[in-house]
Amino acid sequence: MTPASRKLFLLHVLANALLLWLGYEWLGVGESTRLRLVWSACLALAILKLACWLHGATLVFFRAGGSEPKISGAFRAALRSLPALLVAAILVLVLYGLLAWAAAASGQPAFRLASWLTLRLRTPVKPATVAHVFLGAFWIVRWVVLPVALLPMASGIAARGWRGYSEFSWRAGWRYWLEVPLLLVAGLLLPFVVLGWAPAVSGFTLEMVSFLLRMLVAYLLFVGAFWTLEWRTAARKKRKLTNVKFC
DSSP states (O other): OOHHHHHHHHHHHHHHHHHHHHHHHHHTSOOSSHHHHHHHHHHHHHHHHHHHHHHHHHHHHHHHTOOGGGHHHHHHHHHHTHHHHHHHHHHHHHHHHHHHHHHHTOHHHHHHHHHHHHHHHTSOOOHHHHHHHHHHHHHHIIIIIHHHHHHHHHHHHHHHGGGGGGGOOOOOOHHHHHHHHHHHHHHHTHHHHHHHOOOOOOSHHHHHHHHHHHHHHHHHHHHHHHHHHHHHHHHHHHHHHHHHHHO
16 A cells, blocks of 8 residues: 555545534434425535545546545546536436335235246245345345446546546456455445444443444444445556556
């Protein structure tokens, strides 16, 4: 890890903590009137823009090679691409919202398919089994298939603006197909496992120390997993550009 990369990681530790705090404060914003609803939407948009800027700059940094003087340049480049990044982030949120709705509504189709399979195969097929298959397919789409194509596109948008949408592609090596879900699990699921683990300790002080340590480990898992994911995504594109240059 270069000195510039260490600085960027430290920046991620601090900036992501700020973003999480802003998100927590946003959850407490009232929405009882139209004015408050508009204010809540503006705050959510501002937080999303800051997140896009931070992670877009990280993708640009690693895509450019991560040399020492390029941290500020990466943030300037990501700032120029911020409108395209923001539109992409909103579209992805809408897409994942639709997938979550489809997964929640898959119970009835699963029941009908189980009935049809029972009639065709003349063997009882449990609706719960079919439902688990449906949910497993949705999980693979959400956390493997789409991220593998969307992350390179995000890297392209951060570096090239609107032209970066053309980098949406599923053409990746098997290592990347394996790295993406593993890092997403490490960054989004494993921290909650760490927080939910309650070791048997006696006394309020030890319980508080245990909770603070678990919270620190969970947060570093979250930051480290996403930082590594962005590094691996941008490094793939950098290698492709280098190979094309020397061919």
